Amino acid sequence: MVNMDMAKSFVFDVANSLLGKLVSYAYEETSRAYGVYEDFQGFRDTLSIVQGLLLDSEVKKELKHGLREWLRQIRIICSDAENVFDGFELQHKKKQIVEASGSTRMKVAADGIRFGLATTISVDHGFVLQRSEMTFSHIDALDVIGRDNDREEIIKLLVKPHPHGDKSLGVIPIVGIGGLGKTTLAKLVFNDKRMDDLFQLKMWVCISDDFDIRKIIIKIITSASDSNSTTALAYHENINNLDIEQLQCRLRHKLSNQKFLLVLDDIWNDDRANWIKLKDLLKGCAIGSRIIGTTRNNSIASMIGTFPSYVLEGLSLDNCLSLFVKWAFKEGEEEKYPNLVEIGKEIVTKCKGVPLAVRTLGSSLFLKFDLKKWIFVRDSEIWNLKQNKDDILPALKLSYDQMPSHLRHCFTYFSLYPKDFVFTNDQITQLWVGMGLIKSQDGNQSLENIAKDFIDELHSRSFLQDFEDNGHFYSFKVHDLVHDLALYVAKDECVVLDSHTRNISQQVRHFSIVESGSLDSALFSKSKSVRTILFPMEEVGLHSESMLDTWVSRYKYLWVLDLSDSTFGTLPNSIAKLEHLRVLNLSDNYKIKRLPHSICKLQNLQVLSLIGCTNLENLPKGLGLSSLQTLSFEYCDNLEVFLGEVQLASLEALIIRCCVKLTSLPLCILSQLEALLVKDCMKISLPENLQNTKKRRRMNFLHVQNFPRLQTLPEWxxxxxxxxxxxIITNIPMLWKLPECLTIMTSLKMLHIADCPRLGNLPSGMQRLTALEALTIDGSPKLCRKCQPHSGEYWPMISHIKHVNIGEPEEEEPQEGEGSLFSNDDLLPYLR
Known part of the structure; x- marks a missing residue:
């Protein structure tokens, strides 16, 4: 069963994570110092057995019902072990460690053996991926709905000259999530009669499994032969016995001077060296030969493509309904059941344009005319319905299974947010950091950059959509069906509370609250292992101090506490009991005036957000949070003093926005940062120089906005x-020049300049910024005039940049000595 696979995958990932800790040098040294080294080694051996048993269960297809309960217990034990190890890092007592390891490890192994899983144990292999079946080229075009335009667009690309010259072999990638119809589209093109006139040879090869060059060559040769003849079958049997050199010769002979169309369907391999090997073998063909490759991965599409990727979109609602009717009724039968068709219109909306989801739901209702059954399908999550091997859940689960374990674990937590939620990178990064899912292997890479890599990889695998990148800050959504998959994967560990929630399982470790009416204290689990509490929706927060006290005393292993939109005047001193806490989000607590000094005891705290705390007046004196990495202040209207004596040596990102009374920034913090945003804080003056001015800094993101007195950017x-x-430089009316060092910023990818009307020049040498991908200049009339495409004097210096956006030049500025564009009266609003 699919949910059994999910459970095994989750436990395997947790066990793997714990093993990673146990084999580390730090754990070994500390465990020896505390006298629990033998206990840790015993627990490590037990986890190795667990991994082996899980791998065996993957191979062994007849699973006993008792395995489900065993997996449930293992999940609880592994979760408790994580708590103990976390406590060990905080120098907890020896007794806890001994009890956690010694009392459970024999039972774990014994139960695994009892369920018949202890055969060959190996922990060096990942789970066996259950790939999709091999595809074939045949299709009846009449069965396909809504892809005519896509077919025509692909055919246009097939006849279009190659962007690098006609002698090159053109590759057109088709990319999209599982179930979207990539293979179907490729079949439509492959079987179009115009292809027979355009190409001398057509071949269809399903890659799907491992990217084995020898197997692929055999498939191409076989596809190029007449597979219907008996001689071709004998030929196929013969080539299986050839070595790789003989196969290459046969392939080149078969393709020599032939103009061919080759479809490589379902590509999963991301090894560029293997791809180049294959492509080199296909050289020697006639001019105009083309390859169509289908894949779910944007990165693979970019790797193989010589033409831009064709990103397949979902079907229109009308096409979805037509497809649904085709699968739910016999031909013409829908006319007898207009009431069911109306419900069908509502059903297909949950499919979000994915044809396989439409087919799945339509097929589930075929020859069923009971109104209650249709309503059940309409109101159920798609994952609660019976799934066959070719339906949408197995299709998307295949993409999930193919991800590395760290991504699978991160992906799970999308389930804590509602559908259509607009994620920002800081939200999901904070959660992943708080859950300990992001770690720097060498200690040099920031956690935010690692999280960005994870998000980019999920995006490349088509799990994310509506992606908008603005440098350090970016936003995206999760496709609805992908969100449902996350819910399915995480349903025993994560829960979203709304007005329909009646209870919370003891197994739940993470919960989010999306409706205020769901805060019945009787609902909440009494398990001490709850790790996460979120309030992700605006205007939904906690208003009960007694409930907070209960959570603090009960959930002592909390790692993430999000109290957004709550209404506390202050936090209780007992907050210090949450010594495992990594993330504390107090955003939009408009009543809070102060933070208790006890917050300084949260030495594991990595993220503190005070966005929208409009009445916050001050921070604890001598605030020292040795692990704090991200600190955010926005719309803190009454905050006048940022920090006095501080100890924030680990701080990597500082965000200060719309703090109208704040006057200064602590220099010691600025010298450590990787990301700094200071926006609409008109009383703040950026320091010109910092201590140790020759020190090399790690800053990779800087956004300054609305500094009315600033004339030049600081030297640091x-x-x-x-x-x-x-x-990003925005709304600095007195800024008259950019620093000369701009031209040596060899890592700069984005430069955005807006509303700096006195700025008239760029430093010479901008052409050296070869990494620069995006340049925007607006609201600087003279500079805009000089940067106009093709005609401006600066255009030769910036024409190499991929994305250039230059605003329209306005009226002529006064020359130097003729006065400023602004009078004193114009500047008064900025100078007040």
């Missing part, structure tokens, strides 16, 4: 010239 920016990737 030069110290970050090697690392700065995003520079």
């Amino acid at each position: 920016i030069e110290e970050a010239a090697e690392t700065l990737q995003t520079l």
Whole structure:
């Protein structure tokens, strides 16, 4: 069963994570010092057995019903072990460690053996991926709905000249999530009669499994032969006995001077060296030969494509309904049941344009005319319905299974947010950091950058959509069906509370609250192992101090506590009991005036957000949070003093926005940052120089906005010239020049300049910024005039940049000595 596979995958990932900790040098040394080394080694051996038993269960297809309960117990034990190890890092007592390891490890192994899983144990292999069946080229075009335009667009690309010259072999990638119809589209093109006139040879090869060059060559040769003849079958049997050199010769002979169309369906391999090997073998063909490759992975599409990727979109609602009717009724039968067709219209909306989902739901209702059954399908999550091997859940689960374990684990937590939620990178990064899912292997890479890599990889695998990248900050959504998959994967561990929730399982470790009416204290689990509490929706928060006290005393292993939109005047001193806490989000607590000094005891705290705390007046004196990495202040209207004596040596990101009374920034913090945003804080003056001014800085993101007195950017920016990737300068009316060091910012990818009307020049040498991908200049009339495409004097310096957006030049500015564009009266609003 699918949910059994999910459970095994989750436990395997947790066990793997714990093993990673137990084999680390730090754990070994500390466990020896505390006298529990033998106990840790015993627990490590037990986890190895667990991994082996799980791998055996993957191979062994006849699973006993008792395995489900065994997996449930293992999940609880592994989760409790994580708590103990976390406590061990906080120097908890020896007794806890001994009890956690010694009392459970023999039972774990014994139960695994009892369920018949202890055969061959190997922990060096990942789960066996259950790939999709081999595809074939035949299709009846009349069975396909809504892909005519897509077919025509692909055919246009097939006849279009190659962008790198006609002698090159053109590759057109078709990319999209599982079930969207990539293979179907490729079949439509492959079987179009115009292809027979365009190409001398057509071949269809399903890659799907491992990217084995020898197997692929055999498939191409076989596809190029007449597979219907008996001689071809004998030929196929013969080539299986050839070595790789003989196969290459046969392939080249078969393709020599032939103009061919080759479809490589369902590509999963991301090894560029293997791809180049295959492509080299296909050289020698006639001019105009083309390859169509289908894949779910944007990165693979970019790797193989010589033409831009064709990103397949979902079907229209009308086409979805037509497809649904085709699968739910016999031909013409729908006319007898207009009431069911109306419900069908509502059903297909949950499919979000994915044809396989439409087919899945339509097929589930074929020859069923009971109104209650249709209503059940309409109101149920798609994953609660019976699934056959070719339906949508197995199709998307295949993409999930193919991900590395760290991504699978991160993906799970999308389930804690509602559908159509607009994620920002800081939200999901904070959660992943808080859950300990992001770790720097060498200690040099920031956790935010690692999270960005994870998000990019999920995006490349078509799990994310509506992706908008603005440098350090970006947003995206999760496709509805992908969100449902996350719900399915995480349903025993995560729960979303709304007005329909009646109870919370003891197994739940993470919960989010999306409706205020769901805060009945009787609902909440009494398990001490709850790790996460979220309030992700605006205007839904906690208003009961007694409930907070209960959570603090009960859930002592909390790692993430999000109290957004709550109404506390202050936090209780007992917050210090949450010594495992990594993330504390107090956003939009408009009543809170102060933080208790006990918050300084949260030495594991990595993220503190005070966005929208409009009445916050001050912070604890001598605030020292040795692990704090991200600190956010926004719309803190009454905060006048940022921090006095501080100890924030680990701080990597500082966000300060719309704090109208704040006057200064602590220099010691600025010298450590990787990301700094200071926006609409008109009383703040950026320091010109910092201590140790020759120190190389790691800053990669800088956004400064609305500094009415600033005439030049501070000198310390030069110290970050090697690392700065995003520079955003907005609404600085007195700024008259950019720093010369701009031209040595070799890592700079985005430069955005807006509403700096006195700015008239760029430093010479901008053409050296070869990494620069996006340049925007607007609201600087003279500079815009000089940067106009093709005609401006600066255009030769910036024409190499991929995305250039230059605003329209306005009226002529006064020359130097003729006065400023602004009078004193114009500047008064900024100078007040």
